[in-house]
Amino acid sequence: MKQVLQDFEQYTEKGMNDWQVPGIAVAVVQGNETIYLKGFGVRKINTTDPVTPDTIFQIGSTTKGFTAALVGMLVDEGLVKWDDRVVDHLQGFQMYDPWVTHEFTITDLMAMRSGLATGSGEGLCSMGYNRSFLMHSLRYMQPETSFRSAYAYQNLPFLWAAALVENKTGKSWEENIQERIFEPLNMLNSSTDQKSFQQAPDVAYLHIRENGNITALPMDQNSTDWVYTVGPAGGINSNIADMAKWLCLQMNNGSYGSRQLLSESSMRYIHSPKTIMNAISTKNNAYYCQGWMYMEASPYPILFHKGGTRGHSAILAFVPQAKIGIVILSNIYGDSLPDYLMFHFLDLYFGNNAWEDVLEALALAKTPMAQADASASEQTDPPRAARPLETNVGNYANETLGDINISQEEGILILAAGPEKLKIYLLPIERDQFSASKTGKGLVAIFQVGDDGKSKSLEISGGRLFDLFGNRVLFQRTIEQQQDVEDKSVMIW
Known part of the structure; x- marks a missing residue:
């Protein structure tokens, strides 16, 4: 394992240089033990403040697994069943089609099979609408496919999953995350609000890439507050030290130390395939579960999820049969380096080239991105308006x-x-x-x-x-x- 981690460090340092990424943080978990924690690069471009295992990042959509875990706890407590209809618990829930509204289950909320177009309603978040408005807006969104017939990535249905948790516990989603997950796992540096992120003493700045240049966003700017509006789908702040504990819980069937936070049956349900996804690899089928993605692989399947905000990127992955997992957090938006490093790590660990085609595609992706930035900056002036x-x-x-x-x-x-x-x-x-x-x-x-x-x-x-x-x-x-x-x-x- 020592050699694997040494080789992985070299890949990480080279990848950061190739992708021009300011900072990366990595944790590796084996069994129920964190065996590797390391930060690479800097928290903010053009400074010397290093990324450490304690540096806080926005983890984006890897938050979805936390919301699914809260729902699993409700199932364990006998308050709901996975195949219960949402309207039987939340009368305000409504989709565009009355039949879909009636048949939509708790599982459907987190299985990416609603029939809506990919990302429906997400733009409303940037415009300042609150969580209630976003939830209500689902009823106006016309479907792109029939219900449960196709995979399409969504954020807004997870707000209804959080509302279910709030309805059954009498506490907010944020309070439930704190009391039911952060505190039992001793995730003392994790949070669910913008203020905690902005005021953290060891925090990774948000970076974006425009016209080939990397820019750090001001820490007090508000263009990312929408992340916390859709918090149950992507609003957790954390670091690799804390996320390694979360990964331990996932890899050990819902137990952490001497505590069983979720039943093994709920963990199996959360991790089991529900919806066939678009091909990520030409060799491996992939499926969406409940806040997790499942991919067939050699020698064993992997469970993972990506995350992205306007300034940070993340990936979390583990192999249940081998009890090995990795967390990678990056401080730049739209970055494929975490994906690239995760697949590289798995190949190194298992000593094969199972992800060769994915790695080649990811390696090529950074070149067109730079070319697109350059070509955009070279565009000629647009035509004048035909009317005043x-x-x-x-x-x-x-x-x-x-x-x-x-x-x-x-x-x-x-x-x-x-x-x-x-x-x-x-x-x-x-x-x-x-x-x-x-x-x-x-x-x-x-x-x-x-x-x-x-x-x-x-x-x-x-x-x-x-x-x-x-x-x-x-x-x-x-x-x-x-x-x-x-x-x-x-x-x-």
């Missing part, structure tokens, strides 16, 4: 999403949406069509102009902000009244 921008200035409304405002500033249209008045700069593409990017990809806004020379409505499609109604949302112009828009954040897709 005043044509489109005004307020627009949708019965579900409320009001948005279109203003202009220095020859550019600005869309302000949601409670946070999120600002999106719209660039002309052709005629009455505008986009949030020079290339016309992503969010597109099309104005319908009447005979009086004023726009009457606005249709928004693409991107991930207004993704409720088949990825198209229609806003009707309201009474003319210019609004002062507070600049909460600037985002361009």
Whole structure:
């Protein structure tokens, strides 16, 4: 094992250089013991503060396994069953189709088989809507496939799983995580709120990559507060020392030390395949479980989950039969290095090349990313708008999403949406069509102009902000009244 870890360290250091990653933290667990804890690189680019085993990261969607564990505890206590219908416990739950609403089970909440398009409603989080609004919005989202017929990754159904926990315990999801998981596992440095993350003395800064350059986001900025709004799907802050304890619980059938936090039957259910996933490897089938992913592999299957926020990336994986697991946390957004290192570690540990095709694909992925950044920066200026921008200035409304405002500033249209008045700069593409990017990809806004020379409505499609109604949302112009828009954040897709 010593040689495996030495070789792995070399791969990690080389990978950080190749991917230009500021900092990485790694924990390895064998049996019920943490055998390796190490930080690499720095907490913030262009500084010397090192990443340590105690450095706090946002763990993103690896949080989903925690929410699934809380539901498993309810099952163990006889308060619910996995195949209970959600509406029998939470009468406010509603999907677009009445039959789906009636048949949707607790298992369906965490199995990624709702029938919705991938990531439905996620853009609303960035606009400042609260958790209750996001949960309510599910009823307006038109399905892309039939119920339980296909895998599509979702966050919002996990909010309903958390609501179930709150309903049965009389305590918030955050309180349950603290009392039922963090405290028994002695995860003393883990938390579920933005303030704890921002004020942690040993914390990894959030980094993004734009036009080939890596930038650290200000620690007091609010463009990532949505992570905690959807906390049950991705809002835990932790470090590798604490996450190693969480991994021990998973690898030892729900027990930690002398305590059995979850029954073995609940752990088996949480870890067992529920939905066939898209192929991750050409050689291995993959399935979604309950907040975990299951992949067939040689010599044994692996259970894992990835996580990502606007500034951090994570992966957590273990092999139940071999009782070996790894946690990797990174301080840059959209980073594939944790995946790459996890598969490398498994190949090193088992002495095979089972993940050769995945590793090759991941290694190639970083080159197109850099090329895309470079090409985006070389785009020519967009065409000028065909009509005066005043044509489109005004307020627009949708019965579900409320009001948005279109203003202009220095020859550019600005869309302000949601409670946070999120600002999106719209660039002309052709005629009455505008986009949030020079290339016309992503969010597109099309104005319908009447005979009086004023726009009457606005249709928004693409991107991930207004993704409720088949990825198209229609806003009707309201009474003319210019609004002062507070600049909460600037985002361009």
